[in-house]
Amino acid sequence: MWAALIPIIAxxxxxxxxxxxxxxxxxxxxxxxxxxxxxxxxxxxxxxxxNAVIAQLGLSPTDPKAQQIIxxxx
Amino acid sequence: MIETSTLFTCLFxxxxxxxxxxxxxxxxxxxxxxxxxxxxxxxxxxRSFLIVFLxxxxxxxxxxxxxxxxxxxxxxxxxxxxSTVAAYDGYLAAVLAGQARTNEVPKISHAFNDFxxxxxxxxxxxQAGTNALAPPALVAQSADLLNLITVAKGAK
Numbered sequence: 001m002w003a004a005l006i007p008i009i010a011x012x013x014x015x016x017x018x019x020x021x022x023x024x025x026x027x028x029x030x031x032x033x034x035x036x037x038x039x040x041x042x043x044x045x046x047x048x049x050x051n052a053v054i055a056q057l058g059l060s061p062t063d064p065k066a067q068q069i070i071x072x073x074x
Numbered sequence: 075m076i077e078t079s080t081l082f083t084c085l086f087x088x089x090x091x092x093x094x095x096x097x098x099x100x101x102x103x104x105x106x107x108x109x110x111x112x113x114x115x116x117x118x119x120x121r122s123f124l125i126v127f128l129x130x131x132x133x134x135x136x137x138x139x140x141x142x143x144x145x146x147x148x149x150x151x152x153x154x155x156x157s158t159v160a161a162y163d164g165y166l167a168a169v170l171a172g173q174a175r176t177n178e179v180p181k182i183s184h185a186f187n188d189f190x191x192x193x194x195x196x197x198x199x200x201q202a203g204t205n206a207l208a209p210p211a212l213v214a215q216s217a218d219l220l221n222l223i224t225v226a227k228g229a230k
Binding site for chain 1: 142144145148151152155156159162163166167169170171176179180183184186187190193194197198200201
């Protein structure tokens with residue numbers, strides 16, 4: 001397990017790895033809420049994801065860089 | 075008596091550690107000794123990364139073999155989704171910060187959208203209780219996308 005997790009921790013950080021371990025170790029069958037969460041994540045297209053990243057970085061949607069990215073990801 | 079599943083998990087573990095060590099060693103050797111071949115290393119490194127990533131899928135499935143198939147598949151799909159979204163977010167943040175070029179953004183975004191569409195289908199199939207494994211094509215799609223992102227980030 002750790003061999004698989006080490007590259008993930010190195011690439012994406014500890015919080016994500018922790019969440020994945022929690023999921024793997026829980027052993028409980030996925031609930032409808034779990035599927036809804038997965039589906040909600042999978043329904044995010046590139047534009048939605050770019051908007052989320054722009055917001056996370058504290059950039060304004062009218063910022064030239066932000067507008068360039070939005071145009072490119074479409 | 076060691077169970078077969080434990081034996082396979084250990085085997086995957088050793089293989090994954092060896093591949094990770096090989097990647098680190100190749101990076102060091104080429105960067106230190108043969109800088110001209112760094113580009114060539116990237117190709118090798120990506121191949122190793124792809125294998126490690128595929129092993130992750132097998133491990134996730136193997137570790138959860140005492141659970142039912144739906145749970146195992148869900149955990150694999152969830153891990154793939156989280157890793158891929160995190161990589162794409164990181165790439166966009168790098169582009170916005172000027173640390174990666176914009177040239178590959180349309181191609182990577184197209185690949186991301188394809189992956190997401192395939193993930194919705196896979197989640198629907200899993201929830202329907204078909205006891206299907208995580209589609210290998212989806213795992214490969216995710217690995218390809220991560221490779222594209224790694225190359226695009228390194229090209230600056």
